[in-house]
Amino acid sequence: MDVEAARRTRSVIMLLGPLLDESAEYRLPYAGGCDLGTRTVQPHMQALRQFGLSVEAKSGFYAVQAPPSDGNDRTFVLSERGDTVTENAIMAAAHRPGTTVIRNASPNYMVQDLCFYLQRLGVEIDGVGTTTLKITGRPSIDVDIEYFPSEDPIEAMSLITAGIVTHSEVTIRRVPIEFMEIELATLAQMGQALEISGEYFARNGRTRLVDVTTKPSELRAPEDKIHPMPFPGLNIDNLPFFAVIAGNAHGQTMIHDWVYENRAIYLTELNKLGAQVQLLDPHRIYVNGPTKWRAAEVGCPPAL
Incomplete structure (x- = not known):
């Protein structure tokens, strides 16, 4: 090792x-x-x-x-x-x-x-x-199989976010809908137009997938804070994407990361890109939008 x-x-x-x-x-x-x-x-x-x-x-x-x-x-x-x-x-x-x-x-x-x-x-x-x-359990496991890990909801959310923030019509295929339902519902509440296909199975034969198409939309800040919860709630690793999306929304959005002490602090890096992120404490930020994004160099914390 x-x-x-x-x-x-x-x-x-x-x-x-x-x-x-x-x-x-x-x-x-x-x-x-x-x-x-x-x-x-x-x-x-x-x-x-x-x-x-x-x-x-x-x-x-x-x-x-x-x-x-x-x-x-x-x-x-x-x-x-x-x-x-x-x-x-x-x-x-x-x-x-x-x-x-x-x-x-x-x-x-x-x-x-x-x-x-x-x-x-x-x-x-x-x-x-x-x-x-x-x-x-099985004390002895010695079999040859072929298996396909399912699609990743965090990767899917990153692509959906890219489509939303750039006001683009983008189709993200093979989205694991069971693990994205709260995220998509939150986006709908913010005014994001989405087209969602019928369901089909992943190659593992178990995970339900859909195709999601983003449409250029005028977003508004949600009335309630955005916060993660254990499954089937909003995935903790999808929360940072909502800070970026909130930058496109009209009004003030609270993002509450109750899990990690430092991640909200890192989200203030978005200010270098033109966002208006206000750090309230190590767990909460306000994002005021909409944002006129600009290019800049930002840092990313290690989180393996």
Whole structure:
């Protein structure tokens, strides 16, 4: 493992669950790669302790001990309904004999995609798309399959935003509508004209897709603040796009990012592009529009 590269990403923490039954002892470098706010790994540890995992923080790395599986059934509640926390717990349960019930699980798009993939591998998972998952693990997984990860709602929202801000008619195909419904409803409330096609399935056979066409529109600031919520609410990673979109709207829009301590601060970079963003506190901004955009050099925080 390239330790220095691993320390620059948050995803290294995702190896804890899959390695649970692969090695009795191992070390992992500290997770990094995100400057959006304080992001503790304790929810991951709390979840994986249910499987007997023991983790000790050393200088620059985690020392991990993973005892052999006892084969017992287990039920536990996640202290945080996090996407990666849920995925780590799912991957740990998938390889362990017995039945695991995970409550307060995230039902977000990447979690569902992982469940669909594991089901193709023969792992029994009930409750996909809900906050309670029941997983019957397979100690031995050795099958060849072909699988296609579903389309990304964050990528789709970025393209929709580009169409809106440039007053363009743009068609974005293969939009995962189940994970975009609140975003599209919010846009409609702001006066954005959209054409949405009929639904069809992604190549994984499970995710519902549509094509979305943006139309040049006169936007108005919503009466209520725009804020994220766990799925099926507005996706936390789609929230920054609404700061840009609000720059095109007539009136004042409040953006409330209650999740991260620093991300609202970074949105003031839009002022370099001509926006009128007022920082109220580390979690809230006002965006006053409409904006006459101009070119400029802006910085982007690391958030892997």
